[in-house]
Amino acid sequence: MTTQQSHTQTPGREVVIGVVADPVATPLQVAQQLEQELPGLLAEQLPDRQWRVEVHRERLPPSDMQHFEIMNLATEHKRQRGWDFAVCVTDLPLAIDRQPVVADASSSRNVAVVSLPAFGAMALRRRVLGVVAQLIVDLRGETTPEEGSEEHRRSRLDALGGAFRRATPDQDGIDLRILASRGRLRLLIGMVRDNRPWRLVSGLRGALVGAFAFSAFYLINATLWELAITMAVWQLVAVVLASITVMLTWLIVYHHLWERVRNLPAYQREQAVLFNASTVITLAIGLTCGYLGLFVLNLIAALIVFTPEVFSQYAGPEYGLGEHLLVALLTTAAATVAGAIGSGFESEESVHEAAYSHRERARREALRRSREAKEDDETLDETTREG
Known part of the structure; x- marks a missing residue:
């Protein structure tokens, strides 16, 4: 069981959740829906607080397969803007051991990263809403329940259904991970959807x-x-x-x-x-x-x-x-x-x-520049050896 940082807040205090999203297409649309509907859903689950969501538009790092850059960005915005929690919404696909990652979260920083492709193509906004609500519930709690335990079942939101499962990763800086239950097919469908x-x-x-x-x-x-x-x-x-x-x-x-x-x-x-x-x-x-x-x-x-x-x-x-x-x-x-x-x-x-999609174009451009730089370095090394 992983110990998390407890939120010591007085009853009735307003809790602000910052949502950082790419200012393009699906990520921004999802962020705007979170702004409208997430406070109401959290009020049903955690009625002892008032909830508010702020949306910030910003180009997120184009290629960060471990989400550390994005988490660092979320942490910085959280500190600067006085948010209680920060959630980044990105269309960057992420997979660990061939399993699509829906979300990663850090309880020490109260930040989370949500990857849209792993949600697949159906009911995207409803599923993202449920997952983000679940993340906030878990981050606000004193502990993360073990997978399969009675406490885990009680804390699970109905909105998640059987499409996703929660896991505790063996990775520094990430305390909670939500995985897609249908593997790479769901991720592939989500990537195609993002390409529109x-x-x-x-x-x-x-x-x-x-x-x-x-x-x-x-x-x-x-x-x-x-x-x-x-x-x-x-x-x-x-x-x-x-x-x-x-x-x-x-x-x-x-x-x-x-x-x-x-x-x-x-x-x-x-x-x-x-x-x-x-x-x-x-x-x-x-x-x-x-x-x-x-x-x-x-x-x-x-x-x-x-x-x-x-x-x-x-x-x-x-x-x-x-x-x-x-x-x-x-x-x-x-x-x-x-x-x-x-x-x-x-x-x-x-x-x-x-x-x-914008994310895929940015990723390919970063990959092209990386390969060109590598080829230039190899050419320089060969020239040096010949000289």
């Missing part, structure tokens, strides 16, 4: 314009009509999947979205594999959304421009909506492959912005 793959469509404007331009050409191509109507269902499905795969592969290779794993330490290699998997899934979801949008546009265009006299020569005199769907489907597949050329006109920065 639906933004990919608007971010790849060059590819979208190129695909739409090629659609106009393919849509009036009689050979494509004949192919679409005569192809088997499995062939059409294969063509659709192949077109999305070609576009996905082109984006990864041309815009250097794949993270190299060769010559990396074991823990960094596992992390790189996870980030590569999230990249592939993010692009697949985003490109599928773009494909569906382009398909709808092509279907509308087909219904408007196809003349019955010409189209009936290929589809038969009793053609209907089904034949239009087939032609629009094949047209979209062909235009998607051609649209890959249009993505070449996008800058690497714009593609990264469309495909990744």
